[in-house]
Structure formats: C-alpha cells, structure tokens
Amino acid sequence: MHCVRNVTEDLYWVGANDHRLALFENIHPIPRGVSYNAYLLLDQETVLFDTVDWSACRQLLENMEYLLQGRPLDWLVINHMEPDHGASIEEILLRWPKVKIISTEKSFMLMRQFGFQVDGHELVEVKEGDTHTFGTHTVTFVAAPMVHWPEAMVTFDVTNGVLFSADAFGSFIALDGKLFADEVDFDRDWIDEARRYLTNIVGKYGPHIQLLLKKAGTILDQIKYICPLHGPVWRKDFMYFIDKYDKWSRYEPEVKGVMIAYASMYGNTEAAAQALASKLCEKGVTDVALYDVSNTHVSYLIAEAFKYSHIVLASVTYNLGIYPVMKSFLEDMKALNLQNRTFALIENGSWACKSGDLMQKFIDEEMKNMTVLNERISMASSLGADKAAELEALADGIIDSLKGE
Numbered sequence: 001m002h003c004v005r006n007v008t009e010d011l012y013w014v015g016a017n018d019h020r021l022a023l024f025e026n027i028h029p030i031p032r033g034v035s036y037n038a039y040l041l042l043d044q045e046t047v048l049f050d051t052v053d054w055s056a057c058r059q060l061l062e063n064m065e066y067l068l069q070g071r072p073l074d075w076l077v078i079n080h081m082e083p084d085h086g087a088s089i090e091e092i093l094l095r096w097p098k099v100k101i102i103s104t105e106k107s108f109m110l111m112r113q114f115g116f117q118v119d120g121h122e123l124v125e126v127k128e129g130d131t132h133t134f135g136t137h138t139v140t141f142v143a144a145p146m147v148h149w150p151e152a153m154v155t156f157d158v159t160n161g162v163l164f165s166a167d168a169f170g171s172f173i174a175l176d177g178k179l180f181a182d183e184v185d186f187d188r189d190w191i192d193e194a195r196r197y198l199t200n201i202v203g204k205y206g207p208h209i210q211l212l213l214k215k216a217g218t219i220l221d222q223i224k225y226i227c228p229l230h231g232p233v234w235r236k237d238f239m240y241f242i243d244k245y246d247k248w249s250r251y252e253p254e255v256k257g258v259m260i261a262y263a264s265m266y267g268n269t270e271a272a273a274q275a276l277a278s279k280l281c282e283k284g285v286t287d288v289a290l291y292d293v294s295n296t297h298v299s300y301l302i303a304e305a306f307k308y309s310h311i312v313l314a315s316v317t318y319n320l321g322i323y324p325v326m327k328s329f330l331e332d333m334k335a336l337n338l339q340n341r342t343f344a345l346i347e348n349g350s351w352a353c354k355s356g357d358l359m360q361k362f363i364d365e366e367m368k369n370m371t372v373l374n375e376r377i378s379m380a381s382s383l384g385a386d387k388a389a390e391l392e393a394l395a396d397g398i399i400d401s402l403k404g405e
C-alpha cells in the first residue's frame, strides 16, 4: 500500500519509516525508529530527490508507482550517497532505465565503489551554483561536503523555496504519519533525538555545518520548506532549529547545567556522584543530569555532553587506567570534536588511584578548549564522611564556574 504525503502542491514525501532497525549505522540505538525521506516532484518532468535504505525500497517503489501513474521518472537527484539514502538507486535504474541522474563527481565515484551499475545511464555531474529546470521548477545545487560525507550536496528549489537539505536538519524517530515539525511537539518530544542524531552522526564536522549554515543564511528569506533526509519537514520556526544547529556545530553548550557521568563497579563511585548531584540541587543548581556510563549507550552521553556546559566525570581506576567505558566516552567526545566545556573530576581507587590524573591528562592533551576545575575529589574505595568538605568545595567550584560563564 502506498503511504505518501504532500509537502507542497506538486511535491510529495515518498519515503518510509523504519521500526525494525535496532542500530542506526549498526552502532546507535534508535528505539523510536527513523525515517528515510525521499521526495517526488511532479513537474513537466518528474524528479525523485534521493532514495531510501534498501530495507524500505519496496515502500518507495509503491509510493512512486502510485503517484507517477504510468508517467516515466525523468530525473533522479542524489544529494547524499550514503546507503541509508542511496541503496535503492540501482533498483530505480532497473525500473526506470531512462532516468537521468544528477549528482556530484564524488557521488558518482561512490556509486561505482558501492558496485552500482550507473554507467550506461545518463549522468549529469553538477557543482556549486549549477542550476537545472524541470519545467516550472528551477533548482540550484549547493555543495555540502562532510555534511555528512564528502560527496554531499543540498538542492534548493528557487521556484517554491524548498531546500532539500540532505542529512542537515535531520533527526532520529520515525514520522509515523506526521510529516511537518509543527505537527509534533518538537521541543518536548523530538529535540533530544535530533541532538543525538546530529551530534553523533555529524558532530565531528562542525566547521562544515557552519559553512552550510552561512550559505543557507544568504537565502534564508527565500526558504519556505526544509526537507531533510530523516525526520520532519520544517515549514515554520526555522530559526528554532537553525539556532540549535548553530550551537551544536560551534560546540557551544545549549544549557548552563551539569552532566554527571559516573563509572562505578560496586556503587561507591555512584554514591559520590549522587551526593554531588544532591549537593548541587540543594544549592540551587537543579539542571543536573546523571548517567551511569556502563548502562547508557555512549550516543546518549555524547548528546548530553553537547547539551550541557559542565561535565563531571566520576571514574574508578581499572587495571591502573580509566574504567574502560569511561575511557570510551572520553574517546568519543574527542572523536566528535567536542570543545568549550568545563570538567570536574571524581576519582576512585582502592589501592592505586590513577583515574583522575589520567582523565585530566586526556582532557588537557587530547581535547580542545576545555577547562578542568581544580576541586577534584579523590576517594579510596568509598566517599567517607571526612570528604564532606571536599564535596562541598567541588559543588561550590562548579557553581562558581556556572556563574562565571
């Protein structure tokens, strides 16, 4: 059965929702699913903007057959070749062998690398600023390298103001009937998953997102719709989401508050983390989020690290090193280029306490523009009553720093 929605009078969402995939990119949990968005324009010529993951190909085909009603597909515009969008290209070519593909040079290279039989079809290579007219609609192509792969571009329909933004402005969570961001309570129900999507998938490429935002800024008054490859279409309140993207890609915190991530083997480091959380709240800082790194997927930790201004890491010492899951969190923050945060440290070790110095060294030497507060708690096995003053000092140090920013 087809499942389509109008974006505009002659532009349709023809994508699909996926609740079966457990791990996006086989690494990030998506308990609320994901959508693969593709869009079909019925102009004098017909144009498909991107395809879908292979698992959703059948739905895409049914949607297209329903809307085309026997018309040929004339054009296929590929903004992003990653297989969650490009995997169905070859099936499109088999069904509509005369379709002409518009994409970038690198994208065609990737199609061949992935083994797609595109040669023999008409391939139109475009670059920044090129335009194409499909009838009444004229589009212009804008390079978007590393948002999120090097071949990526976005396409702007100058006729109706639709920006096909590829991975930019995307989100986890299946649409399940909704299409537009204003059909959901985005700030309540979607923002956390949008943040987790962006920061984990494209977080490393903040400067490239900034470049794209600058380009979008020059045509902001002309943009009427933002059509990403995942998540809802935006047709109002663009600045809400653009501002989030701006902060995330500049590695600026959204919230002055405290994320406490703890690694605890027998509950003692956890108890210290809880004691600090209570102390902070008692002193009036209630935007505190506490996570056990051992049972929280690191993609959630990354999203929270991008959200909060202050991050407390509390870790046991393990094999004379940082507890492996905490080390992995640190490595991921580095890999995703997180910057401009203030850290505080709690270390634990029953006979050779090393984790504090090692976390400090990692933050100082491996990460950019980070501050580590001096007030560290060092504990031997458990946080005794003799550490009350240190706990107080750590809480005060964090609060002073929050006030100082």
Ligand code: FEO
Binding pocket: 080, 082, 084, 085, 148, 149, 167, 229, 230
């Ligand atoms: Fe949703 Fe980079 O692909």
